Amino acid sequence: MILGMSTFTFMHVALSLVGIVSGVVVVAGMLKSNLLAGWTLLFLATTVATSVTGFGFHREQLLPSHIVGIISLILLAVAILALYVFALRGAWRRIYVVTAVASLFLNVFVLIVQGFLKVPALHALAPTQNEPPFAIAQGFALIAFIAIGISAARKFHPR
Numbered sequence: 572m573i574l575g576m577s578t579f580t581f582m583h584v585a586l587s588l589v590g591i592v593s594g595v596v597v598v599a600g601m602l603k604s605n606l607l608a609g610w611t612l613l614f615l616a617t618t619v620a621t622s623v624t625g626f627g628f629h630r631e632q633l634l635p636s637h638i639v640g641i642i643s644l645i646l647l648a649v650a651i652l653a654l655y656v657f658a659l660r661g662a663w664r665r666i667y668v669v670t671a672v673a674s675l676f677l678n679v680f681v682l683i684v685q686g687f688l689k690v691p692a693l694h695a696l697a698p699t700q701n702e703p704p705f706a707i708a709q710g711f712a713l714i715a716f717i718a719i720g721i722s723a724a725r726k727f728h729p730r
């Protein structure tokens with residue numbers, strides 16, 4: 572047990588947090604038209620690992636978290652192809668930006684969900700996640716990521 576979590580859960584959470592932090596760095600680089608190769612590899616690898624390890628939590632039925640994981644893995648596969656196979660040529664540059672930013676959004680989306688489930692102050696505000704504070708947090712994140720994604724798609728022209 573680490574911080575009250577199983578080792579597997581701790582590793583999943585750690586991968587997720589590293590993916591989010593490195594993803595923020597990668598997107599900030601995109602906004603300055605910089606391809607940060609090391610940070611990008613870290614972001615893509617940890618975000619893929621986060622989605623894959625999410626399936627390691629035993630459940631009897633398909634849950635929304637599984638669907639988010641499947642969508643994330645599809646987006647990440649396209650981002651990896653766009654970057655490493657198609658070298659961001661032509662339309663692949665924008666495809667990469669959209670899929671990378673969307674993957675980061677999904678990780679943040681899950682962070683918000685988990686925050687409202689596990690942080691007592693947030694849970695008190697939205698115990699069923701059907702309350703306005705939860706919707707406002709998710710809505711703000713969605714709008715912010717759409718705006719950032721549009722800006723990054725326009726500005727990202729690495730050499």
